[in-house]
Amino acid sequence: MNKFYTKKGKLLFALPGLLLFSVFVIYPMIPQILISFQSHNGAEALGYVGWNNYTNLFQSNVFGKVHRNTYFIVGCSLLIALPVSLLLALLLERASAGVRTVFKFGALFPSVLSVTVIGKMWAGIYDADWGMLNSILRGIGMEQLTRSWLTNADTVVPCIAAAFLWQYIGLNCILFYAGIKAIPEQYYEAAIIDGAGFWRASICITIPLLQDIIKYVVIISTLGSMGMYAHILVMTAGGPGDASRSVLYQMYYKAFSMSQFGEGCAIAVIFIIECIIVSIIINKCIAKEPIQY
Amino acid sequence: MKKNRITFGRICIYVVLILMTIYCAFPLIYAFFGSFKSSVEFLNGGANILPAEWDFSSYGKAWKEANFAQYTINSLIISGMTVVLTLIVGSMAAYVLARTSFRAKPALLAVLGLVMFIPNVVLIFPIFHMCQTLHLMGNIWSIIITQTASGLPFLVILMQSYMVSISKEMDEAAEIDGCSFFKKFYLIILPLSKPILATAALFAFKNAWNSYLLPLALSLSKPEIRPLTVGVIALKDMGEGISAWNIMIAGSVLAIFPMVVVYLFMNRFFIEGITAGSVKG
Incomplete structure (x- = not known):
């Protein structure tokens, strides 16, 4: 076997992957x-x-609107969902073993449900007449807050964002939790001897050491929320009017509708x-x- | 660390955890019990979770008329095969990118990194056309292949960066023992990469399971290869007007069920995969 052959052979090994990638991602x-x-x-x-x-x-002014909606959701997932799931993970580390087991089981669950199921479920929750949200608001006497959540141009995007983020907060939380578990215990012992409380220990030790996982979660959150359209399709079909369209939904709408x-x-x-x-x-x-x- | 003192802080922790659990779990519980309500009760609303009268008829309708067994099997085949294909093809590419150097490598890595965020839906129209010219329409493999390809850039980079971190000394030892390039891959690198492979598998599965527009477009001519995501939506048009809500939720619960079973068996594996994988990824 000469050297030339082996080098070609090695590259051949990557060929199926590169072929798939170039034919179905680059070429189109x-x-x-x-x-x-x-x-x-x-x-x-x-x-x-x-x-x-x-x-x-x-x-067209729709174009600006769909961008606002898309980046609103990207922003929500990076600025709200990510810190919330990090906080949850930090708290989870301090909870008792029983709570942890229940939470770990529950947290991953939504992320394996199919998006249409989730969309339909949340559309049911938001429904103006029989939805859970309005029923609860009526039940606790806050009648004035009830509204038709998904047909109101002001509330529809945050409502969709809540349903979208719901799916992955648990998964992100478990990722962070896994990262926290991997941090050696001595660091905390040292911090406690120095008199650091929960917040101080979290900010000075845990979060800097979680850097790698935070990166990973930032990437998958951005990836997911940039590509968001199915929730919109299932929950509101972009409505009312064009109020809740994302860029991808707008593309789908222009082309297929x-x-x-x-x-x-x-x-x-x-x-x-x-x-x-x-x-x-x-x-x-x-x-x-x-x-x- | 004293763990058992009841302090203000601990109470806060539990309050937040409980609120989040409600946020996570309540929609599921609500949908589940809602599916047993009769159409009339369901549409009357009310904050009670349990139905006043248990009504199972929506399940019968959803199962019989909507072909759920078939959709579930399709979804499992599509997601399962996507994972298998991604792992085989992706890990091989990642291995080459991690362990050899060639002139185009930096450019290739850069391209992978740049296109990583492009969702496959963006390319749906050209992909649709391409599958037509390749006569792949109505073939379940068209969904699997496109799904695999669109996940590859991110997953190859993920696996590559993990494989780079595996010590080269092992490779050298194996080489001295006469291992070929391929043998090194499956005797050394693959077993050591198990955690990242699990992470990649989880990611690929999740994406394939949730993909909607691509399978919708590629199964237009052949409803029998539809996955669940597409199948559930078709239920909307069933029944008389608004009463279909009921059937759809029943259908959704049925769609959840296979996932629950998979999940119960795989939960441990998922968590371990994530744990080990993301720490280094």
């Missing part, structure tokens, strides 16, 4: 970009229209660029040397 971007410059009804192309699809997008595939593809192309920018930002922010224990 080419027709995507081409269609975004065409008028296309889904079955056939109706000719090139230059930058028309793009200018249409930037002129309005048969304007050209514009749908233009949205997709812009979103791909956004995803690449987001990944550069995240890489810049969190690509530091891992901490040594």
Whole structure:
């Protein structure tokens, strides 16, 4: 076996993965970009229209709205769900063994449910007439707070965000908890001798040492919330009007409901660029040397 | 650390944990018992969780008319095969990227990192067309393959960074003992990478199980290969108007059930996988 052969052989080993990746992830971007410059009804192309699809997008105010909604949800998952699940994990570490077992079982559960089930369940909870939320509000005498949660343009996006985040808070919490367990006990002993309380120990020891897991959770949270559309599809179908559409939902809507595939593809192309920018930002922010224990 | 003193802090801890557990568990409990309510009671609302009269008819309807057994099997096949394919193909690519150097490697890693956040739904239209030209439409493998491919960038990077951290001394020892490149992979690297493989498997399974638009588009012509996510929605159009809510929730509960069984058996494995995997990942 000569050296040349072995090197080729080694690369051959990565070939199935790279092939799948290039055929189904990289290659489709080419027709995507081409269609975004065409008028296309889904079955056939109706000719090139230059930058028309793009200018249409930037002129419509829906485009700004869908971006607000998408990044609102990304923001919620990074600024609310992530700290909450970290806090829960910190508290969980201090809870008794029984509580921990119950919580660990319950926490992962929502993340293995299918998104349509979750969407339907939460749509039921929010329903204006018979939903659980309004029933409870009526039951405790706060009648004035009841409203039609999912058909009100002001409440619909936070409501969807709550349902979306619900699914993964538990999973994130377990990830953090696992990381906390891996921190050597001596660090805490030293801190307690120095008189550090729960908060101080958490901020000075646990959180810095959790860096790697925090990175991982930031990545999977961003990944999940950028790609959010199914919850919207199931819960509100983008309504009322266009109030609760995300970028991906808007793409789906343009292409499959309005048969304007050209514009749908233009949205997709812009979103791909956004995803690449987001990944550069995240890489810049969190690509530091891992901490040594 | 004194663990048994009742302090203000400890009470706060329990209050927060209980609130979160309610937030996590209540929707599930509500949906479960709601499915036993009759249509009339369900639509009257009310904050009571337990039904006044237990009514099982929605389950019969959901099961018979909605073909749930088939959807569940499809979902399990799609998610299971996605995991298997991801692990085989992904770990091989990750191994090469972790253990060899070639000229295109930095560029390749950079591309993987850049496209990692692109959701597969964005590419649905070209993928749809491609599956048509490749005559993959209505074939369950089209869903599995596209699902696998879209998860690869993130998972290959995840596995690669773990494999890089495995000590090279073992490789060298194995090489001296005459192990080939491939033998080294499955005798040394794979067993040592078990935790990250478990993490990757969990992630791939979760994504495949929850994927909606891609299987919807690829199963348009063939309802028999629909997974649960797509099947449950079809229930919406059943029954007379609003009463279908009931059936849909019953259907949703049925859809939860196989997952509960899988979950009960796998819970330990999931948690261990996450634990070991993410600490280094």
